[in-house]
Amino acid sequence: MLETTQWINNYFNDSTDAIMIFKDEELILSNQIAKDLQNELNMNPQYLVEVADSSVKQKFSPTDNCFSCIIQNKMKEISIPITLAKDMSHPLNYFMIYNVIDQDEKVFSLTLKNRGTIDRMDQLAQQRKLTQYVNRAYEKERKRISEDLHDSIAQGVYSAIMGVRRLENNEFTKEQLKELTTVIESQLNDTLTEVKEMALDIRPSVLDNFGLLAALKVLAKRLQENSGVTINVAGNADTRNLSNDIQSVLYRITQESINNALKHANADEIAILLVSHDHFITLEIIDDGDGFDVPKYQHFNGRSMGLMNMNERVKTFNGAFKIDSKSGEGTTITVKFPIA
Incomplete structure (x- = not known):
């Protein structure tokens, strides 16, 4: 038991947060970093109690003005932004956590947590969440390619193989043989077309050979032929100074935006x-489709994955990403990248 108590004391004193425990509004215990703050800033703990008192009253509207009465409230914890050393060149920004320890004995704690540390932790948590999302997106894309290979390419090749095997039959007439070879050739041509389509989706060779603007024109022409929707490409951009990564990002965002407009916007x-x-x-993709409520799709959910993927791709290379859209007024997606 003594050893456990020592561990608790060590944890309390070594904490990177300033912890102060009060009873009946009087400070009864502080850890080392709280004592250091009090000494260095000449900080009166009663000031923190008054700040907590005011914040709790604003939040819960108690029946009278005594702090001990507020403790009777069923609220257990509240977070309060607070800035110390305001007159110094580098003010200290904290979140002060008020927590009820023993309601009957009127014991509570005030914990000062560095706001910068919390922000960094939030950023790390968000980054982990985004990493999970990106991994899911990659797996989804791999699954789609696998299904295309199995359901379309493999079936086309298998049908052609079956046709070739039938050629071993010597009982075919000349006309039957010609008809069968025509069918086999057609099957192989269809399969070849699908392989080319997949290759274009994965990495268009025109992007490497002729640049981004030419690749966008080829993409627009292909999708226009498949959908019947008018897709125009214009611009005077010289993309020779853009890295291959940024050109790929701009191409993928255009591809994703057009597909979204075709699938969801009735453009x-x-x-x-x-x-x-x-x-x-600057890259802009503008459609005259149905539009949508942008804030609704800025959080993690199945329908917003494409938008988040675009945003994260752009941020990775220090670009700016913006969506303007309203229901019934179409959508404009804008991407900017710095160039030398």
């Missing part, structure tokens, strides 16, 4: 603008 016309400026390049 009749889509415009892609790629323009160079003095210090940055």
Whole structure:
């Protein structure tokens, strides 16, 4: 038991948060970092009690003005932003956590947590969440490619193999043999077309050979032929100074945006603008479709994964990403990247 008590004391004193425990509004115990703050800032713990008192009253509207009465409230914990050393060159920003320890004995704690540390922890948690999302997106894409290979490519090749085996039959007439070879050739051509389509989706060779603007025009032409929706590409952008990674990101965002407009927006016309400026390049994808409520799709859910994927791809290379859309007014997606 003594050893356990020592462990608790060590944990309390070595904590990176300043912890103060009060009884009947009087400070009865502080850990080392709380004592250091009191000494260095000449901080009166009663000031923190008054700040907590005011915040709790605002939140819970008690029946009278005594702090001990507020403790009777069923609230267990409240977080209060607070800044210490305001007159110094580097003010200290904290979250003060008020926590009820023993309601009957009127014992409570005030814990000061560094706001910068909490923000970094939140960023790390968000990054972990985004990493999980990206992994899911990659797995989803791999699954789609696998299904396409199995359900379409493999079946087409298998059908052609079956046709070739039938050629071993010597009882075919010349006309039957010609008809069968025509069917086999058609099956192989269809399979070849699908392989090319998959290759274009995965990595278009025109992007490497002729640049981003040419690749966008080829993409627009192909999707226009498949969908019947008018897709125009315009711009004067010189993309030679853009890295291959950024060109790939701009291509993928255009691809994703067009597919979204075709699948979800009932668009009749889509415009892609790629323009160079003095210090940055701008890509805009504009559709005249149904539009949508942007805030509704800015959180993690199944329907927002494509939007989040775009945003994260752009942020990875220090770009800016923006969506303007309203129900019934179409959608404009804007991407900016700095250029040398």
